[in-house]
Amino acid sequence: MVSSTVFSLAALVALVQGHGLVEAPAARAPGETTATICGKNMVDFYKADGTSYPEALMRNANWQQGVTEDCDLFLCKGYQFEDNLDNVHEYSTGDVVDFKVQIRIPHVGYANVSVVDTASNAVIGEALKVWESGYADGAKFPNLPADETSFSVTIPELEGKCAEPGACVLQWYWFGQGQTYESCVDFTVAGAEE
Numbered sequence: 174m175v176s177s178t179v180f181s182l183a184a185l186v187a188l189v190q191g192h193g194l195v196e197a198p199a200a201r202a203p204g205e206t207t208a209t210i211c212g213k214n215m216v217d218f219y220k221a222d223g224t225s226y227p228e229a230l231m232r233n234a235n236w237q238q239g240v241t242e243d244c245d246l247f248l249c250k251g252y253q254f255e256d257n258l259d260n261v262h263e264y265s266t267g268d269v270v271d272f273k274v275q276i277r278i279p280h281v282g283y284a285n286v287s288v289v290d291t292a293s294n295a296v297i298g299e300a301l302k303v304w305e306s307g308y309a310d311g312a313k314f315p316n317l318p319a320d321e322t323s324f325s326v327t328i329p330e331l332e333g334k335c336a337e338p339g340a341c342v343l344q345w346y347w348f349g350q351g352q353t354y355e356s357c358v359d360f361t362v363a364g365a366e367e
Contacts, residue, residue: 192280193309194224195345195356197273201249204256211251212239219250224277226352227251248294249357254339261338262360268328270358274345276322279309282349286326288335289344289357297334297341301326309349328362335362 194200202223203216218230227246230236244251264270272286285300308321326343335341342357 192224192226192278192349192352193274193276193347193354195272195358196275198262198270198343198358199260200345200356200358201252201254201257201260201342203250203252206253206255207251208239210241210253211244211246212237214238215240215244215246215251219252224275224354226354228352245294247353247355248289248291249342249344250355252357254291254359257359258338260359262358263363264328264360265363266328266330269325270328270343271325272323272345274322274324274356276309276314276317279311279314279317280349280352281310281312282306282308282347284308284321284345284347284349286324286343286345288329288331289342290334291340291342297331298329301329301343308347328360331362335360337361 203211203219208216214233214235215230218233218236219225227250230246262270283306284304286302287296287300288298289295290297302324304321309317331341338359338361340361342359344358345354345356347354
């Protein structure tokens, strides 16, 4: 009983301290496969407030319960492609993708949007958009620069990569004051061949 109470308190803290996520295009969300690979505690924690971050989860004494070696909290927060099969966006090279980001509590830091190879958790090519420093500066809240919450990226030539669903994501990554925020948009590139 004490363990579930501690976890419930941690979930309430997450509600108060949640910070940022991609609202559009539709991004990965946790489901049954995520619970199987990363544990039900993790899924419950993030469902309490989808804007929280892995470092907050890892401060919970029970967070590792049910976690397998395939869980990577620093790739799409551990959210699994299999929970998002019906949410794969199809783009072509040169397509412009509009993003809308919700920043609840700003933490000044670094941010980018990149194409990430999910097998290696590595960025493909150059970042599509970069904020070197000063991203989500709390001194400017609630009047953050529009470019930090509403912006576009262009799908680059990916040399045959990202043809298969689940192979790549567009990842919004924000590192602010020791806290990592990620949202992943599953996509394929139309006409790409491997």
